[in-house]
Amino acid sequence: MYRLLHALTARSSVADLLLAWEDLREDLLEETLTIQAIPAPTFAEQERAAYVERRFQALGLADVVQDDLGNVYGRTPGDDPSAPALLISAHLDTVFPAETDLTARREETRIYGPGVGDNSLGLAAMIALAEQISRRRLVPPVDIRWVATVREEGLGNLDGMRRACDRLGGQIGLAIVLEGMGLGRVYHAGLGVRRLRVVVKGPGGHSWLHNGRPSAIHHLLRMGAALVEEIQPPGEPRSTFNIGLISGGVSINTRAPEASLSVDLRSVDGEALAGLEESVRSVIRRYATPSLEISTEVIGDRPSAALPVNHPLVQAAIAALDYAGFHAPLLEIGSTDANILLANGIPTVCIGITTGGDAHTIREHIETTHLAAGMRQLTLLALLAAEHIEAWSDRDQNI
Ligand SMILES: [Zn+2]
Structure with missing residues (x-):
């Protein structure tokens, strides 16, 4: 050379x-x-x-x-x-x-x-x-x-x-x-990157009058907490997990009709990245419930x-x-x-x-x-x- x-x-x-x-x-x-x-x-x-x-x-x-x-x-x-x-x-x-x-x-x-x-x-x-x-x-x-x-x-x-x-x-x-x-x-x-956005949707309602209704925020928080607790990206091959965005709700006294969080996953290795995504998706699946609509969308994909x-x-x-x-x-x-x-x-x-x-x-x-x-x-x-x-x-x- x-x-x-x-x-x-x-x-x-x-x-x-x-x-x-x-x-x-x-x-x-x-x-x-x-x-x-x-x-x-x-x-x-x-x-x-x-x-x-x-x-x-x-x-x-x-x-x-x-x-x-x-x-x-x-x-x-x-x-x-x-x-x-x-x-x-x-x-x-x-x-x-x-x-x-x-x-x-x-x-x-x-x-x-x-x-x-x-x-x-x-x-x-x-x-x-x-x-x-x-x-x-x-x-x-x-x-x-x-x-x-x-x-x-x-x-x-x-x-x-x-x-x-x-x-x-x-x-x-x-x-x-x-x-x-x-x-x-x-x-x-x-570096491989996958980004997922998880959206929870529900009926919404008044915080007092409709207290029994499911809240998209409450549900998203439970799911988010489980993700933070359970997802442990491998150190080798180096991989990372981050919830970088969270949003939702319409007012302090409304049972939230919608809430979302966005996850950023990275790895130097394609297989490790796919494995990491699967473990995130399996936590999300566990939080499936008939009273709320939960969707997961891929918003970023860098091979x-x-x-x-x-x-x-x-x-x-x-x-x-x-x-x-x-x-x-x-x-x-x-x-x-x-x-x-x-x-x-x-x-x-x-x-x-x-x-x-x-x-x-x-x-x-x-x-x-x-x-x-x-x-x-x-x-x-x-x-x-x-x-x-x-x-x-x-x-x-x-x-
Ligand atoms: Zn640049």
Whole structure:
């Protein structure tokens, strides 16, 4: 892998770009903050998508288009358009509701702002790399497909990437998913997630006059208590259980006609996840009663899937990080758009552009010191992947 990397960096066009990232840092930050200022809650990414679409058009990318969900696509034509393409993606949406104050502030080497790292910087990095590849006429050996996806966070359930896979899947050989934060880590496996919403419905009534009627809340509380007491997710393979949302009732003096709770189950292992879900469902079944209607709906499903650490794409990501100055990368399991690509059999890694912290909170921040290193890593990984796509995407290879 290091031999391939050296051959690549020995090319003057590549060496020039690797050096240039130092001077392009401010441009990258400016783009990041422009994107960060555009609200993009999951399911309401339109304005940010429109911005990315305009940027793709301005760069002169081919086939710039949005699909019905609002994913934005662009293409850098390669030498061999019939070969499998390289997909590079970053998600558009944030966890912040539309009314969130998005004001960003800079403090020395830090930039604070909701969504600045997750994932404004990921989007800005994608645009910046596409721009430099076009400007410098670094024609890749195969097409690069750029995609800004919707619905990556929370209840979006990775539906944006699901749609992108339906649209492009057959043409993609390898994929790189970008996150603004997490530099120094290589996500090569997708954490499986199942989310269930349990709804209890009853006749309702007055708290005094209809005291004998069943209450949806009372019943839900009993069931919830049993879940909390009895569900013990295994530590190995690592799995988790959480009731993160609970709601119901209409007023303090009403026998509740409806109540619900939402359960989030996670595991690194698909079978363990299925087992965990079955134990949750069996507790719910035990609380079946003729006087109340109980329904369970799957509101989230992220498949678990992994790329072996010795896969050349993982090794290339490690080598690119090493070149950029991060010598002991952490191999991670995540829950990102990469889950969908991996589950579709497309070798994928997810990488970060800089370090940062407090993601998904209003204290979210990124460090600006590592930006050039992060872009060097991305550039090398993208060019290596594009160059070796035929061999590395061979699904029958022995690894
Ligand atoms: Zn993210």
